[in-house]
């Protein structure tokens with residue numbers, strides 16, 4: 001039944017070393033059976049399936065293991081998702097609960113696939129982040145908003161697909177890297193999807209929940225704030241009116257009737273033209289708290305997104321700054337939200353650009369539950385046609401010191417709950433999946449899903465180790481393959497940054513679909529995403545003295561650093577400052593020369609990605625080899641397009657020549 005996961009990291013390949021296989025056979029010839037719950041069944045299935053594929057024998061599941069074998073023991077004093085794998089009177093998994101045991105089994109299987117030592121086993125783990133979420137942006141017509149991997153695996157033609165094997169394989173992939181919650185519909189909830197919380201679809205939603213439950217994953221739905229009108233026939237959706245509260249109470253009663261362990265709802269309100277409490281003069285807190293009260297009897301949560309800004313801006317208006325918006329909206333409400341509301345904050349203040357500062361809201365909110373939101377879907381990062389390994393970016397973000405509780409107030413500790421000890425916390429990411437044979441369109445984009453899970457489980461893991469795990473499991477444990485994949489992927493984020501928009505400015509892409517260079521695409525529009533390039537320079541002045549004052553939203557130390565072009569990290573210089581082309585960077589290069597150089601280097605970087613991949617010919621299967629090669633070649637031609645358009649644009653604006661006299665079209 002595990003057919004479709006073949007082309008990802010759970011394919012489990014036969015281990016050719018006889019010595020290792022014999023060791024596994026003798027140490028793990030049987031497994032002690034569990035209590036028959038859904039998760040227990042998954043554990044037994046995963047274990048026997050994987051061992052058979054890797055080692056070539058079917059371990060017996062027996063009532064009692066005597067001597068060598070695998071035993072799972074539940075320990076009340078451990079946290080539910082925690083485990084300890086050790087070799088003591090046979091191989092034992094101590095776990096706080098079934099989810100912990102499941103994670104332990106996946107961890108042990110990964111260890112075996114990589115031929116790890118079994119005698120001195122001692123792996124003690126628990127997830128850093130309580131909530132580890134994937135947000136799908138799937139629509140019920142089968143499309144996926146910002147989806148680059150085929151159609152939705154959940155829906156088609158306004159119905160649920162009969163895709164149970166796929167859903168199960170998906171749940172397996174997610175559980176194997178520790179994801180414990182998934183929202184299955186787009187944050188933009190349109191007409192049909194508004195009915196997901198009603199009788200029309202609840203049976204189907206429950207089917208998905210059943211499959212996920214067996215892998216320790218809880219379900220979320222995105223809801224439409226105007227459902228009382230759209231679905232309930234009311235004339236308004238004012239959160240302070242009783243009929244609205246009654247509508248939601250009933251709706252949640254129905255949902256929990258169908259899915260007793262439903263986790264909760266995701267809400268995009270008053271954001272990009274979606275309905276919300278503003279229509280009725282109510283605050284986000286009033287809007288969210290009403291839902292929170294309605295779902296509280298079922299112990300549900302309300303995840304309220306902070307992606308709120310004015311998308312009807314006027315470029316002539318230099319006082320409004322989109323980057324400020326989330327903080328300006330939500331900071332005054334710190335402490336006003338109910339305990340089962342969680343604010344979900346995008347990692348940066350804009351929208352998943354290749355380079356942004358960390359959102360100033362993260363860490364500033366001290367009395368509010370918070371989740372940090374990443375984007376696996378490479379909306380602005382080459383849309384899964386370009387290979388971009390996102391872990392280096394996420395590591396940087398998670399390791400950022402917000403300074404809100406003095407030195408060392410890292411984003412990773414705010415997300416995990418360590419800093420403020422909130423009731424709920426964690427990390428969410430927009431998924432990068434669809435029904436393509438390889439799940440993610442670009443096979444190399446699988447590493448971002450894998451890495452996202454591993455990193456949210458343990459933010460101290462580094463991107464190199466995560467990459468080598470993934471490469472071993474996905475392409476086999478050959479050193480040469482791994483080295484080539486490292487050469488391709490480790491620098492890929494910086495490479496992408498080099499051939500696209502420079503020094504933190506972002507956005508120079510085509511409006512709407514967000515693919516490909518278009519430097520002035522957003523320059524005179526309503527979305528608040530400007531670069532202000534003129535003949536002297538470019539960048540957005542966000543300083544306190546002469547700009548939008550955005551820098552003041554950071555804790556003092558960071559505010560100071562960002563506010564001054566001499567201390568501002570250079571990769572973000574143009575995010576915070578409007579600078580002349582001839583301003584000299586620490587490298588000794590002027591900004592204009594930096595733009596030229598990075599764009600030539602970026603293309604070179606992609607050339608070596610192609611060459612490194614070509615060296616893998618014959619080492620991996622033809623299909624994945626040729627599919628990835630095709631995408632890398634596209635990436636190369638596209639990087640050239642970026643390079644030439646950016647370089648020409650800034651040459652024409654500035655009139656300053658490349659000191660190396662390379663080809664810049666005039």
Ligand code: GCU
Pocket residue numbers: 145146187188268272307351379
């Ligand atoms: C981006 C993206 C939208 C999405 C939005 C969001 O603006 O382009 O497609 O709906 O983010 O996160 O809500």
